[in-house]
Amino acid sequence: MLKKPMGGLAGLVAAVGIGALLSACGSPATANTQAAQDAYAKYASMKGKTREDALVAAAKSEGSVSLYITNSAIKPEIVPAFEKKYGIKVTIYRATTEQLRTRILQEAGAHRIQNDVVETKDSEMAILDQKGLIAPYQSDITAQVPDEAKTDDLVGAYYIATLPIHNTKQVQPGELPKDIAGYADPKWKGKIAVDQGDFNWYEDLYNYYTKQKGMSDADFVKMMKSVAANFRVVDGHVANTQLLQAGDFPVFLSDFLHYVPANGNTTLSFEQPMTPVTLQILGANPMKGAAHPAAALLFCDFYLTEAQKYLNDAGYIPTNPSAIPGYTPRLPEGTTFVYDDWKTLASDKGNAWQQAWSNLLKGQDPVLPQ
Secondary structure: OOOOOOHHHHHHHHHHHHHHHHHOOOOOOOOHHHHHHHHHHHHHOOHHHHHHHHHHHHHHHEEEEEEEEEOOHHHHHHHHHHHHOOEEEEEEEEOOEEEEEEEEHHHHOOOOOOEEEEEHHHHHHHHHHHOOOEEEOOOOHHHHHHHHHHHHOOOOOOEEEEEEEOOOOOOOOOHOEEEEEHHHHHHHHHHHEEEEOHHHHHHHHHHHHHOOOOOOOOHHEEEEEEEEOOOEEEHHHHHHHHHHHHHOOEEEEEHHHHOOOOOOOEEEEEEOOOOOOEEEEEEEEEEOEEEEEEEHHHHHHOOOOOOOOHHOOOOOEEEHHHHOOOOOOOOOOOOEEEOHHHHHHOOOHHHHHHHHHHHHHHHOOOOOOO
């Protein structure tokens, strides 16, 4: 299962320090950078079978592809499928999103880019892109991906949905509030868990209520303080989803959809999802200094097509469901979604949102970025 990374504030401070190293060392370009750029330009206008055939031929000549990944579903399912189809060896380094970013920045600072593809979450990808380390991913396949899941350079392959998960032995669907304001009721005190690292979820709620619903900042603060008075603050989605299932508390307000088995063989449920459901975007993108650029593009194309089925089966929401025959969404039709703001989360404003969230959990002011 994909683990939530450690809080972004310390990580972003570390990124600033490593960024200084990059500046001191000069450009993060490697000997592979120009060759990779030439290769990416060559394949950018190719489409369909012509593109795939050209990439396969070049990738076989390159011999392998190196992935830095966060998603545990890639190694047992997606990599074997890719290797079987194309006969190209895949090497993997898997770590948390924060650890991946630190490693890549360190390698770039030493002019030794080791990976061809990075698979991570939206805000981390944006940081790497700002450092000039991610190559623009250009493929005709990206036209199938909604605008919310891509920028000029970056393309998301799947979403992590954050929404309330409840223990069906303790709570019936009809008892659950339809929006977060309902959790201000004192009957929920100590019964609704939130993860201390979910500041992006908090920012998403703010954007929904103030920008889409027209709520004032003052009213949003009043609502969230009332709800936060009932919070049970936890650390770590994996361990605390297990506690939720064991009955330690009835509702995990900011849990992940992919932790609920699709076969229904569990006491956990996401029935009647609260409005809105927030979506964190993750994807695989080629590195600007990739030693195996054709193989990198081939894997990224595969990730947006045949791998979509495996991501869907693992409980994630695919960004290109058209690649899945007979696709049926897990969340009901009409569900209201709010998407992570990549650029904000990767900026100093992301630090400010983390501090605001921390203040809310501690009962301190201010609870909005200053």
